[in-house]
Amino acid sequence: xxxxxxxxxxNPDGSKNPGDPKNPDSSRNHGDSRGSNDQVASSNSGGSPxxxxxxxxxxxxxxxxxxxxxxxxxxxxxxxxxxxQSQFGEAIPTELSIDIQAQFAKLGINPMGFLNAMAPxxxxxxxxxxxxxxKKFVSAQGFKPVGLTDVAQLKEAMGIADLWLxxxxxxxxxxxxxxxFSRADWVDATMDGWKQNVEPLAAGxxxxxxxxxxxxxxPENAPPIAQVAGLLRTFIGTMIxxxxxxxxGGLASSVTGAHDVGLPLMQPARPALIPExxxxxxxxxxxxxxxxxxFHALREGAVARLFENNPWLVDYIRAAIAEYGKGIRIDIEQxxxxxxxxxxxxxxxxxxxxTFSVALNQGLFTPEESPQQVAALTKLETVLALIDGWSxxxxxxxxxxxxxxxxxxxxxxxRRRATSxxxxxxxxTLFGLEVSxxxxxxxxxxxSKIRELEDVSHRDQIWSGILPTHxxxxxxxxxxxxxxxxxxxxxxx
Numbered sequence: 001x002x003x004x005x006x007x008x009x010x011n012p013d014g015s016k017n018p019g020d021p022k023n024p025d026s027s028r029n030h031g032d033s034r035g036s037n038d039q040v041a042s043s044n045s046g047g048s049p050x051x052x053x054x055x056x057x058x059x060x061x062x063x064x065x066x067x068x069x070x071x072x073x074x075x076x077x078x079x080x081x082x083x084x085q086s087q088f089g090e091a092i093p094t095e096l097s098i099d100i101q102a103q104f105a106k107l108g109i110n111p112m113g114f115l116n117a118m119a120p121x122x123x124x125x126x127x128x129x130x131x132x133x134x135k136k137f138v139s140a141q142g143f144k145p146v147g148l149t150d151v152a153q154l155k156e157a158m159g160i161a162d163l164w165l166x167x168x169x170x171x172x173x174x175x176x177x178x179x180x181f182s183r184a185d186w187v188d189a190t191m192d193g194w195k196q197n198v199e200p201l202a203a204g205x206x207x208x209x210x211x212x213x214x215x216x217x218x219p220e221n222a223p224p225i226a227q228v229a230g231l232l233r234t235f236i237g238t239m240i241x242x243x244x245x246x247x248x249g250g251l252a253s254s255v256t257g258a259h260d261v262g263l264p265l266m267q268p269a270r271p272a273l274i275p276e277x278x279x280x281x282x283x284x285x286x287x288x289x290x291x292x293x294x295f296h297a298l299r300e301g302a303v304a305r306l307f308e309n310n311p312w313l314v315d316y317i318r319a320a321i322a323e324y325g326k327g328i329r330i331d332i333e334q335x336x337x338x339x340x341x342x343x344x345x346x347x348x349x350x351x352x353x354x355t356f357s358v359a360l361n362q363g364l365f366t367p368e369e370s371p372q373q374v375a376a377l378t379k380l381e382t383v384l385a386l387i388d389g390w391s392x393x394x395x396x397x398x399x400x401x402x403x404x405x406x407x408x409x410x411x412x413x414x415r416r417r418a419t420s421x422x423x424x425x426x427x428x429t430l431f432g433l434e435v436s437x438x439x440x441x442x443x444x445x446x447x448s449k450i451r452e453l454e455d456v457s458h459r460d461q462i463w464s465g466i467l468p469t470h471x472x473x474x475x476x477x478x479x480x481x482x483x484x485x486x487x488x489x490x491x492x493x
Contacts, residue, residue, distance in 0.1 A: 141252075143182055257296060273297060320377075414437070
């Protein structure tokens with residue numbers, strides 16, 4: 001599982017995060033209004049920022065630590081909450097707010113969740129945090145508004161693609177809607193879909209952290225367990241919302257359509273293209289721009305039809321993510337042992353907080369995946385490969401005799417997905433899942449072979465039955481035999 005809540009030093013596309021502490025200039029585009037990075041750096045006369053407490057040592061106090069100097073998370077949160085409530089009530093002074101931000105930032109943790117944790121929330125995933133951060137990423141990277149020429153060219157391409165798809169799949173288009181989005185429009189249009197797909201993950205991690213608190217012996221005079229659990233739930237949700245916002249913001253500069261990541265992000269599913277990103281994708285490949293637009297319109301339209309005609313598939317994907325979330329378990333003793341080993345080996349230097357951030361982003365303290373989670377990830381990886389492979393086969397069939405540069409376009413897509421696939425970026429960040437480009441190629445070959453052995457109708461009918469496993473992708477003939485109903489059923493009686 002990916003180390004939730006710990007902010008990567010870079011965007012999924014390799015650029016610096018807005019608001020990165022190592023990139024102070026970016027505070028113009030991203031950062032808390034309570035103070036810039038320069039303010040944080042100068043807020044303590046003693047040098048490095050620290051959280052104010054009675055001994056002014058920069059430590060959180062004995063109530064936040066166990067005897068072996070490893071953190072007790074339940075005591076840590078209850079200590080911070082009780083101190084802030086007893087001293088300041090609901091209002092947190094700006095100076096203390098800046099101190100807390102700096103301390104959390106040194107660990108790579110976005111502090112907004114803790115600072116806003118007093119506010120009640122009914123959601124496991126505060127969507128507005130994701131939206132705001134994604135929009136700041138988009139603004140920092142820059143984006144072009146959609147022009148009239150963009151609309152005319154892409155609607156023409158989508159109209160052509162719609163006609164060609166009628167010959168390549170049995171799934172009809174249920175609407176003539178054609179969406180042309182800017183990068184910022186794509187963020188807004190898909191945000192509810194992101195919430196539905198990722199919220200089970202936040203809920204699973206929140207449950208795991210709540211179970212951790214309930215298993216701890218709380219300090220004397222600590223707030224009630226339910227209050228601490230509520231604080232943790234809000235904090236965890238905000239951390240994941242922050243990470244999701246970073247993901248969406250990074251993807252906004254590379255996805256060519258609403259369904260480029262293979263997830264159901266729009267309800268109802270409708271094709272949508274992003275002209276600025278298609279133009280970027282087209283650069284330096286020497287193919288006519290009209291062909292490129294039709295190619296992306298075909299892929300986008302195919303996946304939109306797939307989701308629209310198979311609503312169970314949407315539930316299947318979200319159930320796999322929910323199963324992964326339910327399997328999250330946190331072993332505090334294991335984390336303490338890992339921390340001790342890392343300190344003894346020099347991987348973590350207690351005097352250098354940046355080493356904590358590096359270790360966390362490299363997977364230290366990452367809980368081991370349970371068999372339930374491994375099965376859920378396998379299911380998710382396989383269905384994403386099947387969607388991508390089916391889209392490739394449908395596009396190939398639809399454009400085979402119509403797009404002269406189809407081979408070059410498919411090869412460009414494969415080459416780029418092997419190194420910077422939108423799905424790779426997303427699932428690597430949120431789940432630590434590497435969606436194999438090879439499996440997507442195997443899935444494409446599977447669908448093509450099924451079509452050759454049977455026909456388009458039989459190929460598409462597989463979506464209404466039992467989906468193949470990864471192993472079955474390599475042997476389409478055997479898979480067909482296993483799901484085919486014999487004409488004579490008398491032998492089964």
